[in-house]
Amino acid sequence: MSTSVGSAFRQGFRLARRERGAVWILFTANLALAAIAALPIYRGILEFTGHSLIGNGLASGFSPDWFVDFSFNNPGSLERYASLIMNVGFLALPVNAVLAGGVLARFRAQAQPFSVRGYFRDSYHFAWPMLRLMLIGLICYWIVFRILNVWLWKFADQRTLNTLDDRVYFWFHLGVRILLILGLALVNLVMDFAQVRLVLVEGTTALEAFLSSRGFAITHLPRAILVYTLPSAAGLLLLFVYRLVVPWQIVNSAVGTGREASWQVLPALALLFIGQQVVIFGRYWFRVATWASEWSYYEGFRSHAGPDSAP
Numbered sequence: 228m229s230t231s232v233g234s235a236f237r238q239g240f241r242l243a244r245r246e247r248g249a250v251w252i253l254f255t256a257n258l259a260l261a262a263i264a265a266l267p268i269y270r271g272i273l274e275f276t277g278h279s280l281i282g283n284g285l286a287s288g289f290s291p292d293w294f295v296d297f298s299f300n301n302p303g304s305l306e307r308y309a310s311l312i313m314n315v316g317f318l319a320l321p322v323n324a325v326l327a328g329g330v331l332a333r334f335r336a337q338a339q340p341f342s343v344r345g346y347f348r349d350s351y352h353f354a355w356p357m358l359r360l361m362l363i364g365l366i367c368y369w370i371v372f373r374i375l376n377v378w379l380w381k382f383a384d385q386r387t388l389n390t391l392d393d394r395v396y397f398w399f400h401l402g403v404r405i406l407l408i409l410g411l412a413l414v415n416l417v418m419d420f421a422q423v424r425l426v427l428v429e430g431t432t433a434l435e436a437f438l439s440s441r442g443f444a445i446t447h448l449p450r451a452i453l454v455y456t457l458p459s460a461a462g463l464l465l466l467f468v469y470r471l472v473v474p475w476q477i478v479n480s481a482v483g484t485g486r487e488a489s490w491q492v493l494p495a496l497a498l499l500f501i502g503q504q505v506v507i508f509g510r511y512w513f514r515v516a517t518w519a520s521e522w523s524y525y526e527g528f529r530s531h532a533g534p535d536s537a538p
Contacts, residue, residue: 229380232450232453232454232524233521234523234527235454235521235523235524235527236457236520237457238455238519238520238523239454239458239468239516239517239518239519239520239522239523239524240458240516240519240520241519242333242334242337242519242522242523243512243513243515243516243519245337245341246330246333246334246341246515246519247341247512248341248342248343249329249330249333249341249346249515250508250511250512250515251508252324252326252343252346253330253511253514253515254331254361254440254507254508254511256322256323256326257319257322257323257507257511258504258507260315260318260319260322261315263315264311264315264316265313267307267308267311268308271301271304273307273536274495292311295426304397318362321358321361321366324358324360324361325350325351325353325354325357325358326350326356327352327357327422327518328349328350328352328353328354328356328422328425328426329346329347329349329353330515330518331353331422331423331426331427331518331522332346332349332350332352332353332423332426333346333349334426334518334519334522335427336428353425353426356425356431356432356433356436357422357425357433359432359433359434360418360421360433360437361426362433362434363421363437364414364418364421364437365433367414367417367418368411368414371407371410371411371414372407372411374404374410375403375407375410376403376407379403379406380400380403383399383400383402383403386399387399387400411528413444416443416444416451416452416455417437417440417441418437418440418519418523419455419518420440420443420444420451420525421433421436421437421439421440421441421523422436422518423440423518423522423525424436424439424440424443424470424525425520427522427525427526427529443525443528447528450524451524453519454517454520454521454524455521457514457520458513458514458517458520459513459514459517461513462509462510462512462513462514463510465506465509465510466506469502469503469506473499473502486511
């Protein structure tokens with residue numbers, strides 16, 4: 228089996244097209260988590276603004292003055308909302324880790340038709356290894372963040388403490404930020420291939436999958452980056468297309484002009500909501516396509532090199 232990047236893309240996108248049911252499950256689960264986080268915020272804003280003119284104005288643009296007024300009249304609300312969002316974000320980590328096992332297991336059973344019951348059965352089967360792998364990944368993210376964003380940032384501060392040239396300060400700290408992004412991206416790349424190996428090679432432990440995938444990603448770094456980034460970049464491209472295609476002037480004029488245009492508000496908001504969900508669904512589809520491309524590339528490499536010699 229070929230291990231070329233182009234072959235991995237073709238096989239990966241073919242697998243993603245066949246596994247639309249898994250995309251729907253990912254989309255629905257994360258939409259539910261987002262609704263849990265957003266509902267208290269929506270209710271708080273609605274209770275404060277009601278159906279006033281400022282409510283219509285907020286639909287078409289953010290108002291700093293309203294934000295100051297809201298925070299002053301609702302002490303502690305912003306902290307509660309931030310805590311809620313953080314807690315839902317922490318909940319999303321294990322949920323998506325478990326659901327990823329169900330997605331990847333579908334690539335092992337390509338001849339079998341998709342079923343929700345089979346998907347959740349596979350998710351349950353790989354749940355604990357995926358959760359242990361998630362913990363390993365969180366530790367690695369923390370280490371990279373600690374080294375690059377704390378220690379290296381302090382080093383940059385010390386090096387630029389007595390400089391009078393703002394450009395030196397800027398370039399030092401920009402370099403730290405770039406290294407941080409690259410370090411986190413490398414951990415994410417390794418974690419993706421670790422998830423693939425965990426499901427592809429039955430009986431692999433989470434630590435074995437992580438260490439093996441780390442070696443694989445480093446020794447095949449250019450191709451691994453291509454397989455990882457190109458489908459993901461296609462998902463980000465959807466955001467730019469969405470931004471360019473949506474007629475924002477029409478939407479804003481329909482939503483934010485007051486009661487005389489109220490008959491236009493509901494269709495405009497409905498179309499905007501549907502468009503946003505289409506973009507989010509597309510991004511999850513490309514996420515599955517990324518997993519599928521990584522699966523195809525890793526499986527092809529193992530078939531070409533032999534299981535005993537492959538990492």
